[in-house]
Amino acid sequence: MQVIGVAGPSGSGKTTLLVRLIPELVHRGYRVSTMKHARRDFDIDQPGKDTFRHRQAGATEVLIASARRWALMHERRGEPEPDVAELTRQMAPVDLLIIEGFGRGSHDKLELHRRDAGQPLIHPHDRHVVAVLSGEPLPDCSLPVVDLGDIDAVADFIVAHCRRALTRHPIRLRNEVEQK
Secondary structure, eight states: OEEEEEEOOTTSSHHHHHHHHHHHHHHTTOOEEEEEOOSSOOOSSOTTSHHHHHHHTTOSEEEEEOSSOEEEEEOOTTOOOOOHHHHHHTSOOOSEEEEESOTTSSSOEEEEEOGGGTOOOSGGGOTTEEEEEESSOOTTOSSOEEETTOHHHHHHHHHHHHHHHHTTSSOOOHHHHHHO
């Protein structure tokens, strides 16, 4: 499974980018999953529902399933926050896992940069950033700069980057295997 992250400050457009990018990658034949970091305490459950009550009673994990989907909730109960590697092991293998957030992780990342946001570039301080996605040219940038508004170009970069990574890892993206 290939992993790439999208990093940038809150409000920079990471989610907007992903909801445009995922359909393009799926259209190209890739199976894509995502992982999202939440900075605050969050809950996908609803107070009063059976699963909520199970967790409140002390269950470590609660799985809820239907014919359309299933979800597994795992309570950390004071344990430290899991890192990307631990969470990735919990996910079913796909061609590409895109991580939103987890900026301190050691996975390859695309930096989403908007000059008008007034934030400094991340890549000078994070060796895991492999390219910068921006809506304007960044002539002093030492990394590839991909036009944030060109979803085809962003998808092309990700696929090419994953192919280069495959030379270091013995797995292939699924649709490359099927084309041979």
